[in-house]
Amino acid sequence: MKKIYFGTNLKMYKDIRETKRYLSDLEARTRDISRAEIELFVLPSFTSLPDACRNTDRRLIRLGAQNMCWEEQGQFTGEVSPLMLQELGLDLVMAGHSERRHVFRETDKEENCKVRSALEHGFTALLCIGETAEEKECGLSDASLRGQLLAGLDGIWPGQAPDLWIAYEPVWAIGVEGVPATAEYAAEKHRVIRCCLKALLGEAGAQVPILYGGSVNPDNADEFITCAEIDGMFVGRSAWQAQTFEKMIRSALAAARRAGK
Numbered sequence: 314m315k316k317i318y319f320g321t322n323l324k325m326y327k328d329i330r331e332t333k334r335y336l337s338d339l340e341a342r343t344r345d346i347s348r349a350e351i352e353l354f355v356l357p358s359f360t361s362l363p364d365a366c367r368n369t370d371r372r373l374i375r376l377g378a379q380n381m382c383w384e385e386q387g388q389f390t391g392e393v394s395p396l397m398l399q400e401l402g403l404d405l406v407m408a409g410h411s412e413r414r415h416v417f418r419e420t421d422k423e424e425n426c427k428v429r430s431a432l433e434h435g436f437t438a439l440l441c442i443g444e445t446a447e448e449k450e451c452g453l454s455d456a457s458l459r460g461q462l463l464a465g466l467d468g469i470w471p472g473q474a475p476d477l478w479i480a481y482e483p484v485w486a487i488g489v490e491g492v493p494a495t496a497e498y499a500a501e502k503h504r505v506i507r508c509c510l511k512a513l514l515g516e517a518g519a520q521v522p523i524l525y526g527g528s529v530n531p532d533n534a535d536e537f538i539t540c541a542e543i544d545g546m547f548v549g550r551s552a553w554q555a556q557t558f559e560k561m562i563r564s565a566l567a568a569a570r571r572a573g574k
């Protein structure tokens with residue numbers, strides 16, 4: 314029985330009070346699901362993190378940051394350092410979300426610095442990768458994914474693989490304008506990613522969880538999760554109501570087990 318990963322990125326939504334209410338609701342609703350079966354995580358806004366950390370049972374919901382600076386301290390106005398996140402006792406740090414790469418123009422090199430720093434500071438690092446619509450149209454999806462992995466994981470060694478998660482989020486599939494990938498397409502790209510992880514990290518690369526994200530919703534989650542290649546779901550909009558997320562988790566988990574996962 315494989316552990317199934319379910320996570321949500323709250324992006325720039327929910328204030329401190331809303332985040333607190335959401336987390337306690339999600340915690341209560343999913344308490345009975347064995348954490349040997351699922352890994353549940355939430356990435357709130359920076360301002361909500363201290364309160365979220367104080368009030369959440371971290372055995373039930375792991376908490377992470379949506380972004381982080383790779384430097385410990387210095388003249389980096391507006392950035393949040395790994396030491397500051399360590400103070401909160403966070404579990405994970407995300408790097409390379411499509412909105413960071415494409416709205417804020419972050420580079421592969423920067424994502425790599427963040428992944429390295431997150432791992433060095435004892436966090437689980439969640440590296441997001443995904444091709445753009447143009448790359449897909451030009452048949453460059455696989456090359457783009459390989460490139461982002463090669464650059465993003467530069468300097469990472471197999472011993473660090475147990476603390477590494479990957480999210481495959483095609484840029485064209487994310488957000489209100491996004492069109493979800495078909496499960497078949499997502500599974501195919503997960504195979505490309507797995508192959509690359511093995512080439513980079515050897516056998517340790519075979520164990521790194523790969524999550525799919527991009528317009529996951531209650532109608533398509535079961536189909537994604539029944540694919541052998543897909544280890545979990547990374548959800549935006551459809552997870553921001555605890556009740557909807559709970560239903561999605563229960564349904565997807567049951568579908569995964571029926572599929573023999």
Ligand SMILES: O=C(CO)COP(=O)(O)O
Nearest residue numbers: 322487488527528549550
């Ligand atoms: O960006 C995402 C998760 O990080 C996905 O967002 P949506 O599920 O809203 O498309």
